[in-house]
Amino acid sequence: MTAHSSAVDRSGPRDTTSAAAARDLTKTYGTGDTAVPALRGVTADFGRATFTAVMGPSGSGKSTFMHCLAGLDRPTGGHAYIGGQDISVLGDRELTRVRRDRVGFVFQSFNLLPTLTAEQNILLPLDLAGRRADPARLAAVVGSLAIGDRLGHRPAELSGGQQQRVAIARALVTEPEVVFADEPTGALDSHTAATLLSFLRRSCRELGQTIVMVTHDPIAASYADRALLLSDGLIVDELREPTADAVLGAMRRLAA
Template sequence: MTTAVAETWTGGDGGRAAVAAAARQVVKAYGSGETRVVALDRVDVDIERGAFTAIMGPSGSGKSTLMHCLAGLDTVTSGSIRVGDQEITGLKDKKLTRLRRDRIGFIFQAYNLLPTLNAAENITLPMDIAGRKVDRAWLGRVVDTVGLGGRLKHRPNQLSGGQQQRVAVARALAARPEIVFGDEPTGNLDSRSGAEVLEFLRRSVDELGQTMVMVTHDPVAAAYADRVLYLADGRIVDEMHRPTAEKVLDRMRMFAPAGEPLRARGERPAGAVAGSAS
């Protein structure tokens, strides 16, 4: 598949960076009149190709809405969205479905695996449905990257939650999409399994050149990214490059609504004792 490469200026040094997706003056509103709620308020953002971007913010900040609009899963009220060099705002449903199928990968909290198929069959299912030939060399690299070599013949009920999410990651990568979106992809996993999946996502960027965008509430997860975007009240209010969990947590506290506790996965609340429920 030929990948279109869009470019954007990145500062005043004359350098250019490839852009996998972009939003310009995007507004997403629900309802009208007094009941109108603005989820995204004139958002401008570029998603760099070949990089790992995390999107964070308090509940209701618009982070999932932004991801859904960038991925073509939701329409915008005004503004424009591009994937590569293609404007997707206003695309008819059929063309939008084809774009999502051919150029975008998705990873969600729910693994969405078919119980009657083994891991290998679940990974190639979207391509089989689309009638696309599987690139076996690429598939082999993906399987090696996510560490599934010994589990391909296993059905979902024979796999742990972390292994099932690895299958979902491999499925998203197998079609060689231009960009992969993850909506809280480790939200249903314990700390160890979540860390394993995040390592695979990181490796897919570093070793396979994948573009990854992940919505998360977890500072530890965000620390795997190259760049973290912070949303509040439907706007991008800050960003961080080369994040650490501690820096992300400190930054999140600046934008958290009063009374909303923030802590990294596994961090105990103040006053808690080891082994107590949080």
């Protein structure tokens, strides 16, 4: 993977093993004297069935990067790809369809609808798309997350960890090409966080899922296959099979 270079690669993903990719991605907020560059030319590939942690100091551009890559925000320049399709050139309607059919999202705030049961929340994206759930997929996801006995409960009747597991099930049941998770363990205790991270790792191995997770936590990053470190809108380091200590050391070097 090329993090950044003077010779920019403007081609799409190099092969079909990329579930998501970025090419010279830039994002600037504001104009003129008030312009703030959040991304300054990011190029990266995310292979299928891989788990990537995206890290960096506050203001490094990690959440902006994920939002542009996922189609939640439009880049100022460059290209974002989902499964080889350049989503940065799509109109609003096409982009909505990509987000609905090919991408899953997990947020720290869960975003569950309080009037629906856990099962109804899980199936909501499929209902909105007019699709039926694959019973085997639903059973595998619900079973792996150990929420089978909570499907009839509404969010207020679930613990924070259970709500987050429902949110993850909702993201996975549609069989998206890639799941984007924004600080998914930030509101959880350490035991619940470890359980969820273990499941995300297993979902790559057993369900073939691709996961891109923004996190500030070196322990969370250690569950990933690799960690990308951003600073000032650029990828400045990449760690393969990261350990918490290695990530912490890399973060300290960035702060030095």
